[in-house]
Amino acid sequence: MTSPAPITEPHDAAPGPDPAAVPALSIDGVSHTYGPRRALIDVSFNVQPASFTALLGLNGAGKSTLFSLITRLFGIQSGRVGIFGHDVGKNPGEALRLLGVVFQPRTLDLDLSLTQNLLYHAALHGIGRREAAARSAELLERIGLEERAGSKVRDLSGGQMRRLEIARALLHRPRLLLLDEPTVGLDVKARADIIRHVRQLVTEQGIGVLWATHLFDEIMPGDDLVVLHQGKVLARGPMSRVIAEAGAQDVNTAFMRLTGAQTMPGGGA
Amino acid sequence: MSSIATRETPRGFSVQEYLTCLTGIVWREGLRFLHQRERFVSALVRPLVWLFIFAAGFRQVLGISIIPPYETYILYEVYIAPGLMAMIQLFNGMQSSLSMVYDREMGNMRTLLVSPLPRGFLLFCKLLAGTAVSLLQVYAFLLIAWFWDITPPPSGYFTVLPALILSGLMLGSLGMLISSGIKQLENFAGVMNFVIFPMFFASSALYPLWRVQEGSPYLYYLCEANPFTHAVELIRFALYGQINWVSLAVVAACTIVFMIGAILAYDPSRGLARRGPAGGEG
DSSP states (O other), rough: OOOOOTTOGGGGSSSOOOOOOOOSSEEEEEEEEEEEEEEEEEEEEEEEOOOOEEEETTSSSHHHHHHHTTTTTTTTOEEEEEEEEEEETTOOOHHTTEEEHHHHHHSSSSSSSSHHHHHHHHHHOOOOHHHHHHHHHHHHTTOOOGGTTTBBBBGGGGGHHHHHHHHHHHTTTOEEEEEESSTTTTTTTHHHHHHHHHHHHHHHHHOOOEEESSOGGOOTTOHHHEEEETTTEEEEEEHHHHHHTTTOOSSSHHHHHHHHOSOOOSSOO | OOTTTTTOOOOOOOOHHHHHHHHHHHHHHHHHHHHHHHHHHHHHHHHIIIIIIIIHHTTTTOOOOOTTOOOOOOOOOHHHHHHHHHHHHHHHHHHHHHHHHHHHHHHHHHHTTTTSSOHHHHHHHHHHHHHHHHHEEEEEEHHHHHTTTTOTTTHHHHHHHHHHHHHHHHHHHHHHHHHHSSSOOOOOHHHHIIIIIIHHTSSSSSSSSSHHHHHHHHHHHHHHHHHHHHHHHHHHHHHHOOOOOOHHHHHHHHHHHHHHHHHOOOOOHHHHHTTTTSSOOO
């Protein structure tokens, strides 16, 4: 994902490792309005399989609206969203099968156990009980919570809940994972654990990840970057190129130059 | 994005997958309900207050003649029991549907709606799950009512089940349709005043309609046109092993219309957008 390409071109226009590969996620000319307010204006970018794409934007940039469109929570007003080539608007079933998502607000049932939460999610994807139980046990083991399987989610820490949500998002074995500011409200260690876990998913399982954040220190060289500001994509491409194009030394400065933001949005350690 | 629509043909979903999804949603709703003991207790206390206090007080005031499906003179308590069963479902339907549209359950609705199965089916499952919860409430009520001398024939407990499922679905869909249509709905009190109470009082739940007709013909027509009346009558007849065909037709037709309307009108962006420009955005 470090191949040079002009910043004005969609990222997939540049030959990547596999030019024939269908993007894990393709956003093409998407606009969205809430009454008179324009939340997204002609947004286009791609996420490749086995890549980590950071969607960088301040609060109110339109990140959550975009997530709601990708997950078909909201109807797409204009433009197209494709997941591995399946149009979310026209063929949501096939598209959503391949998608795992971790929303910014917690969406676990606090009064149910960890396993019950996972089994419910499996059922929503039509996964039979026996298979679901096996996959749940396996995922709980991977996130180190197998001994808490029967506890109520309410008793978990914030970091553990997030890990559980990520495990849940992986239960139906998606090939694209969306995470909307997943580390908000977590302590340093929990943040690091989660970032490491998600990056492993990219390298070991080839999952395409779209990671929305406003925290610059979560981005690493080699990541793809999409800078979203007031509903518009200001820059996209490999991180090094975005920084170079902005004539900056680091992401923080590049972001401020691009958006004209006066202050650091916080968390950029 | 020429790549779109060039992928392998959709494989769709098997009946097994639909059934797994349906049972999963109902199972979760049941589990959640069992954890919410306060909701269970308040759902039971409401009809019991009507039964123990209101009905006892009005027993002497309201004489009930022999009307179908009853074959003998009955106590007033016996008359209003089906109305109270429907009331449980009315409250439950409004409550669960409101929480589906407004943000209280928004997180859980997100989890539900990212399921790849068709959205209409998911909402149908959710309505069915709400109905299942109302069945638990109704049967718990019937159990307590049995000790209060409300003793329908034993087979009535089975024959009433299909009627309860249908009326539960109708009231749940109505709740969902209403909550989609109202812009400003700050709390449950508004629905109580403008939907639940008028529907409940302008029905055959508390008094036979022939008595209403004596008092006010217009109110009588209003009651006759009220789908809730037909839900009550459907339940009343079914509890005694009979079918009120007119009520069945009305309830079935209303269920279909309300449900299609509710599914078409359901828009999750409302629950999120209501938080204002800053809140829902990230």
